[in-house]
Amino acid sequence: xxxxxxxxxxxxxxxxxxxxxxxxxxxxLRASELQKEGKKIIFTNVGNPHALGxxxxxxxxxxMALCQxxxxxxxxxxxxxxxxxxxxxxxxxxxxxxGGVGAYxxxxxxxxxxxxVANFILQRDGYPSDPENIxxxxxxxxxxxxxxxxxxxxxxxxxxxxxxxxxxYSATIQLLGGTLVPYYLTEEENWGMSINELRRSVxxxxxxxxxxxxxxxxxxxxxxxxxxxxxxLGELIEFCIQERIVLMADEVYQQNVYQxxxxxxxxxxxxxxxxxxxxxxxxxxxxxxxxxxxxGECGQRGGYFEMTNFHPKTVxxxxxxxxxxxxxxxxxxxxxxxxxxxxxxxxxxxxxxxAESKAISLSLRKRAHIMTDGFNACENVVCNFTEGAMYSxxxxxxxxxxxxxxxxxxxxxxxxxxxxxxxxxxxxTVPGSGFGQKEGTFHVRTTILPxxxxxxxxxxxxxxxNQDFMAQYAxxxxxx
Amino acid sequence: xxxxxxxxxxxxxxxxxxxxxxxxxxxxLRASELQKEGKKIIFTNVGNPHALGxxxxxxxxxxMALCQxxxxxxxxxxxxxxxxxxxxxxxxxxxxxxGGVGAYxxxxxxxxxxxxVANFILQRDGYPSDPENIxxxxxxxxxxxxxxxxxxxxxxxxxxxxxxxxxxYSATIQLLGGTLVPYYLTEEENWGMSINELRRSVxxxxxxxxxxxxxxxxxxxxxxxxxxxxxxLGELIEFCIQERIVLMADEVYQQNVYQxxxxxxxxxxxxxxxxxxxxxxxxxxxxxxxxxxxxGECGQRGGYFEMTNFHPKTVxxxxxxxxxxxxxxxxxxxxxxxxxxxxxxxxxxxxxxxAESKAISLSLRKRAHIMTDGFNACENVVCNFTEGAMYSxxxxxxxxxxxxxxxxxxxxxxxxxxxxxxxxxxxxTVPGSGFGQKEGTFHVRTTILPxxxxxxxxxxxxxxxNQDFMAQYAxxxxxx
Numbered sequence: 001x002x003x004x005x006x007x008x009x010x011x012x013x014x015x016x017x018x019x020x021x022x023x024x025x026x027x028x029l030r031a032s033e034l035q036k037e038g039k040k041i042i043f044t045n046v047g048n049p050h051a052l053g054x055x056x057x058x059x060x061x062x063x064m065a066l067c068q069x070x071x072x073x074x075x076x077x078x079x080x081x082x083x084x085x086x087x088x089x090x091x092x093x094x095x096x097x098x099g100g101v102g103a104y105x106x107x108x109x110x111x112x113x114x115x116x117v118a119n120f121i122l123q124r125d126g127y128p129s130d131p132e133n134i135x136x137x138x139x140x141x142x143x144x145x146x147x148x149x150x151x152x153x154x155x156x157x158x159x160x161x162x163x164x165x166x167x168x169y170s171a172t173i174q175l176l177g178g179t180l181v182p183y184y185l186t187e188e189e190n191w192g193m194s195i196n197e198l199r200r201s202v203x204x205x206x207x208x209x210x211x212x213x214x215x216x217x218x219x220x221x222x223x224x225x226x227x228x229x230x231x232x233l234g235e236l237i238e239f240c241i242q243e244r245i246v247l248m249a250d251e252v253y254q255q256n257v258y259q260x261x262x263x264x265x266x267x268x269x270x271x272x273x274x275x276x277x278x279x280x281x282x283x284x285x286x287x288x289x290x291x292x293x294x295x296g297e298c299g300q301r302g303g304y305f306e307m308t309n310f311h312p313k314t315v316x317x318x319x320x321x322x323x324x325x326x327x328x329x330x331x332x333x334x335x336x337x338x339x340x341x342x343x344x345x346x347x348x349x350x351x352x353x354x355a356e357s358k359a360i361s362l363s364l365r366k367r368a369h370i371m372t373d374g375f376n377a378c379e380n381v382v383c384n385f386t387e388g389a390m391y392s393x394x395x396x397x398x399x400x401x402x403x404x405x406x407x408x409x410x411x412x413x414x415x416x417x418x419x420x421x422x423x424x425x426x427x428x429t430v431p432g433s434g435f436g437q438k439e440g441t442f443h444v445r446t447t448i449l450p451x452x453x454x455x456x457x458x459x460x461x462x463x464x465x466n467q468d469f470m471a472q473y474a475x476x477x478x479x480x
Numbered sequence: 481x482x483x484x485x486x487x488x489x490x491x492x493x494x495x496x497x498x499x500x501x502x503x504x505x506x507x508x509l510r511a512s513e514l515q516k517e518g519k520k521i522i523f524t525n526v527g528n529p530h531a532l533g534x535x536x537x538x539x540x541x542x543x544m545a546l547c548q549x550x551x552x553x554x555x556x557x558x559x560x561x562x563x564x565x566x567x568x569x570x571x572x573x574x575x576x577x578x579g580g581v582g583a584y585x586x587x588x589x590x591x592x593x594x595x596x597v598a599n600f601i602l603q604r605d606g607y608p609s610d611p612e613n614i615x616x617x618x619x620x621x622x623x624x625x626x627x628x629x630x631x632x633x634x635x636x637x638x639x640x641x642x643x644x645x646x647x648x649y650s651a652t653i654q655l656l657g658g659t660l661v662p663y664y665l666t667e668e669e670n671w672g673m674s675i676n677e678l679r680r681s682v683x684x685x686x687x688x689x690x691x692x693x694x695x696x697x698x699x700x701x702x703x704x705x706x707x708x709x710x711x712x713l714g715e716l717i718e719f720c721i722q723e724r725i726v727l728m729a730d731e732v733y734q735q736n737v738y739q740x741x742x743x744x745x746x747x748x749x750x751x752x753x754x755x756x757x758x759x760x761x762x763x764x765x766x767x768x769x770x771x772x773x774x775x776g777e778c779g780q781r782g783g784y785f786e787m788t789n790f791h792p793k794t795v796x797x798x799x800x801x802x803x804x805x806x807x808x809x810x811x812x813x814x815x816x817x818x819x820x821x822x823x824x825x826x827x828x829x830x831x832x833x834x835a836e837s838k839a840i841s842l843s844l845r846k847r848a849h850i851m852t853d854g855f856n857a858c859e860n861v862v863c864n865f866t867e868g869a870m871y872s873x874x875x876x877x878x879x880x881x882x883x884x885x886x887x888x889x890x891x892x893x894x895x896x897x898x899x900x901x902x903x904x905x906x907x908x909t910v911p912g913s914g915f916g917q918k919e920g921t922f923h924v925r926t927t928i929l930p931x932x933x934x935x936x937x938x939x940x941x942x943x944x945x946n947q948d949f950m951a952q953y954a955x956x957x958x959x960x
Contacts, residue, residue: 006693006726006763009793012630016797024587024803046806050579058551065549068811069541072561080557099530102777107504138618138781141805149655150492171804175629213486246486283486297582299810301618301781313489317496323504324651325621326526329809330779331548 021171022434027418031428041426042458044446047222047390049296052449057295057356059086059349060338064300066090067101067334085348093334101330107323109136109304110330113337117304120340125269133307133315136336138328140252140289140303145172147285147305150318151214151246152178158210160201160245162193164393164435164443166222181205181212184438187395190384191224193217195235202243214246215239220253220264220388223435223445225368227262227387233270241281249286252303253389255293255361258368262387268308284308290335292390294360302332302339364390367448367455374459378466386448393432396442396466402473414442420469425461501651502914507898511908521906522938524926527702527870529776532929537775537836539566539829540818546570547581547814565828573814581810587803589616589784590810593817597784600820605749613787613795616816618808620732620769620783625652627765627785630798631694631726632658638690640681640725642673643916644873644923646702650916661685661692664918667875670864671704673697675715682723695720698730700737700744700868703915703925705848707742707867713750721761729766732783733869735773735841738848742867748788764788770815772870774840782812782819844870847928847935854939858946866928873912873925876946882953894922900949905941 003009009017028045035041043051050056063086065072072078073087094100096112108114114131121129137143148159152173158181161169173180183201185191202212217236219228228236240247249267257264268286272279290302307315342357343350368386375383375394383394398406398413406416414431421444422428432443450458483489489497508525515521523531530536542562545552547570552558558567574580576592588594594611601609617623628639632653638661641649653660663681665671682692697716699708708716720727729747737744748766752759770782787795822837823830848866855863855874863874878886878893886896894911901924902908912923930938 003791005789005791005794006724007631007790007794009791009797011633012794012797013633016630016801019800019804021800021804024806025800046584048579048584050583053579056580056582061549061551065545065552068548069545071538071541072545075561077557077560081552081555081561097779099528099533100536100779102536102775102779103530104526104528104778138809139805145805150496151487153491153493168804175801175804244486295582298584299577299580299582299807301809309485310487311483311485311489314485314487314492317489317492320499320501320505321496321655324499324501324648324655325619325625326504327779329618329781329812331811332809 015175015177019171019174021167022430023167025430025434026415027422027428027430030419031422034422034426039426041428042450042454043428044450045428045430047292047447047449048298049390049449050298052447053451054296054360054449055356056297057353059343059353060295060297060335062086063089063093063338064331064335067093067331070094070100083348085343089338093337097330101334103330104327105330105333107327108134108319109328109333110337113333114304116337116341117306121268121306125266125272127269127272129306133310135305135318135322136328136333137303137305138332139291139301140250140287140305141168142328143287143303143305144168144248144250146318146321147248148172148178148214149176149321150314152176155179156209156211158205158212159214159216160198160212161216162218162221164223164432164437165216166218166250167434169216170436179205179210181210182436185221185224185226187384187438187441190387191221191226193228193232193236195239198239212243212245214248216248216250218250218253219267220256222250222253222389223391223393225384225386225389225391225393227257227259227264229262230265230270233265233267234274237267237271237274237278237282241278246283246285249284251286252289252292254288256364256390257388258365259385259387264388268306271308280309282308283310290332290339293339294357294364295335295339297335300332300335301329302336304336363452364448367450367452368392370452370455370459371446371448374463378463379470381466390447390449391445392448393443393445396444398442399470399473399475401475402469405473414444417442417469418444421462421465424465424468427458427462495655495657499651499654501647502910503647505910505914506895507902507908507910510899511902514902514906519906521908522930522934523908524930525908525910527772527927527929528778529870529929530778532927533931534776534840534929535836536777537833539823539833540775540777540815542566543569543573543818544811544815547573547811550574550580563828565823569818573817577810581814583810584807585810585813587807588614588799589808589813590817593813594784596817596821597786601748601786605746605752607749607752609786613790615785615798615802616808616813617783617785618812619771619781620730620767620785621648622808623767623783623785624648624728624730626798626801627728628652628656628658628694629801630794632656635659636689636691638685638692639694639696640678640692641696642698642701643918644703644912645696645916646698646730647914649696659685659690661690662916665701665704665706667864667918667921670867671701671706673708673712673716675719678719692723692725694726694728696728696730698733699747700733702730702733702869703871703873705864705866705869705871705873707737707739707744709742710745710750713745713747714754717747717751717754717758717762721758726763726765729764731766732769732772734768736844736870737868738845739865739867744868748786751788760789762788763790770812770819773819774837774844775815775819776840777815780812780815781809782816784816843932844928847930847932848872850935851926851928851939854943858943859950861946870927870929871925872928873915873923876922876924878922879950879953879955881955882949885953894924897922897949898924901942901945904945904948907938907942
């Protein structure tokens with residue numbers, strides 16, 4: 001029944017109504033309710049390291065503090081609290097600004113930081129990068145939205161998105177009124193990508209009258225964690241050139257790699273390595289962030305995207321849209337500078353920075369194993385190893401009786417399972433349906449972020465819950 | 481000729497192509513070019529106080545620094561650099577977070593800060609406010625975009641926007657594919673708003689098949705500076721209730737008022753004061769920010785919007801959209817807390833906070849006068865007093881010959897004038913056409929932000945340029 005309101009929930013932008021984002025959806029809202037009622041909740045629904053006890057690195061935070069309060073550096077006592085290299089670094093970043101962190105910067109971000117990002121890319125890949133093609137954003141998500149907004153002209157424009165995917169993509173495409181074109185990753189092949197599957201997906205979409213304009217891939221993957229090889233990336237690039245598709249490389253987890261067989265290699269490096277004509281033919285957008293890696297600075301909102309081989313007027317159009325919100329937050333931009341231009345051997349703070357960052361990286365690697373092994377030790381649960389990123393995405397083989405009970409409760413089966421897990425253990429996850437999954441399979445996404453200290457207890461908790469759940473809903477046969 | 485690119489500038493989202501945002505448009509880009517060539521530029525194109533020498537207030541920045549580097553508070557020397565109340569305040573805000581400023585917060589912002597915003601509203605207006613209806617955002621602009629995105633369903637949905645307006649509104653409405661419905665302010669009546677003009681505008685729009693859903697007003701006005709009376713606001717509210725329109729109150733300049741006849745009064749206060757049924761009938765969204773006032777913390781990106789009388793499910797939909805980008809930057813949220821919950825009499829830092837803020841407010845008031853008087857002393861220039869906000873918006877009566885020269889140069893007349901002003905004096909302004917103006921009139925927007933020290937020189941510079949320009953293009957008659 002109509003409420004009489006102008007903005008009645010039925011009378012909103014249809015795309016807003018249709019949009020779904022499960023990472024802070026039903027499970028999270030239920031977990032928050034329970035938390036308010038006093039239940040202890042372990043939030044493993046989002047990659048938010050500091051919320052689970054990971055400490056920020058010291059040096060970057062010293063510099064950030066000095067940038068917020070530059071007058072500290074006029075005080076003779078400043079050296080008692082801050083090392084000389086943090087003081088120098090703060091002055092370095094402040095000199096890039098016109099008036100400090102409280103002034104709007106260039107709409108694409110401080111030119112000085114963009115230069116440092118370009119230097120980082122050159123150092124990482126061996127190929128030069130142009131700061132004029134680099135945009136700093138309030139987190140990578142805003143950059144993704146901006147590029148998709150320019151790309152999607154109407155509902156006939158499609159963007160290829162891996163299934164399972166991080167639902168920023170499905171939500172944003174829906175919000176922009178475009179069409180999501182799914183391509184399925186192969187769980188049995190370590191969540192591998194297949195060019196045949198991409199071809200199938202594109203053919204099917206075109207048959208339906210969709211103009212496929214973009215292809216998103218996440219490397220390392222979210223929620224799936226797989227790391228792509230140089231060969232994979234080469235094939236992807238050739239495919240996009242052939243099919244005239246813009247390639248969007250979500251590489252925000254490039255510093256979260258937990259095996260040595262497939263180290264991170266950027267799409268841009270592979271592209272440049274192919275030489276002309278390919279290296280000049282593909283329109284590539286690459287995304288990165290301060291939120292992940294070992295910094296884990298989610299709350300600062302520092303991201304960038306780099307455009308390769310884009311028409312200069314298109315870059316101008318993206319600049320124009322950036323300018324409407326004037327500028328990304330300057331403090332977050334400085335954190336981006338600090339990420340791509342860290343302390344070097346010989347710097348006062350280098351040993352501490354090295355020690356802190358290595359400890360976190362090693363611990364994440366360890367926890368990737370603990371969690372994978374823990375899930376694989378559970379009945380009816382199989383879990384691919386978390387090669388990279390921050391998540392574990394086990395497959396739970398739900399018995400028929402559980403599927404039926406879920407249906408009766410009006411819930412998708414994996415939502416049902418995750419709600420029961422939450423009520424029993426306080427572990428707040430995101431059901432696989434939030435990311436997309438092959439029909440008939442069910443998954444759960446957690447993060448590998450709970451501390452090493454807490455993790456064994458959490459896995460025990462999960463194991464017990466799962467055991468009880470499987471016993472409760474065991475297939476009739478197995479109960480005999 | 482087609483470039484062969486997938487994202488050829490012709491093949492982008494039409495709404496992106498059509499969007500214009502003059503504040504960082506042609507004049508700004510030309511000024512930036514000249515600056516790179518070594519010319520001294522005075523940027524008065526955007527309300528960016530710190531870029532023109534205004535200092536941040538000390539206490540908030542002390543707290544922000546400690547929030548970035550909480551480990552400082554473990555150091556016995558911390559009291560040498562930070563007063564006890566800043567330390568306590570930092571602990572206060574950090575206790576609201578789950579893991580400090582590097583962790584994503586609730587998608588609507590830290591509940592603790594939203595409570596402080598609600599307290600501020602109660603104290604300001606005398607009516608209670610619910611934190612559940614308050615959303616913190618990365619600057620007020622993002623909040624405006626979010627609300628408009630939900631409101632605008634298709635190109636037939638219209639939003640009333642004052643002319644002249646701050647072009648965030650025209651640009652965002654275009655980007656979202658809606659229709660801007662202009663209502664003209666009356667320059668001769670101090671940029672006053674007229675209900676008759678609103679009625680005319682709505683009638684005209686409806687005649688064209690537009691469904692008018694929203695009404696934006698900016699109080700104090702941008703670029704026009706006028707402050708609305710309680711009567712004005714009452715009429716506006718009644719009009720919106722009658723016509724079933726959502727009222728969007730851009731009140732970001734509420735702490736920038738330079739006369740005493742019309743102090744700031746919030747739309748919400750007037751609405752609540754009307755009592756039921758009106759006080760429950762109007763859907764009102766109110767916007768505020770840390771960017772203006774005396775803090776001027778543009779680069780931090782801290783804003784909020786408050787929804788009054790919205791359907792709870794609509795609030796949920798807006799929450800859902802917020803959740804896709806996970807959370808606004810936490811540091812900016814803390815700055816919002818610091819703004820609405822400043823030092824109080826008795827606090828150690830209160831005298832300094834009072835002195836610093838009063839100095840800035842008094843100086844802005846002084847500069848509002850200097851600038852208005854300066855413009856009014858120029859030939860063919862008339863300028864309404866800047867009652868509030870941060871801008872001066874003089875009308876320049878361009879001689880016919882100048883209009884002809886502009887046409888010959890392929891420029892709008894006020895763009896032509898502003899470019900010449902820039903080349904001659906380095907003063908970078910925004911032409912009135914960027915904000916909208918009555919046909920046949922020409923305006924220039926500058927800010928009142930150049931320092932008191934610099935301002936006389938700037939006004940002299942302008943006066944001389946204008947004199948020379950008017951002499952060059954004098955009407956034939958007056959040359960006799």
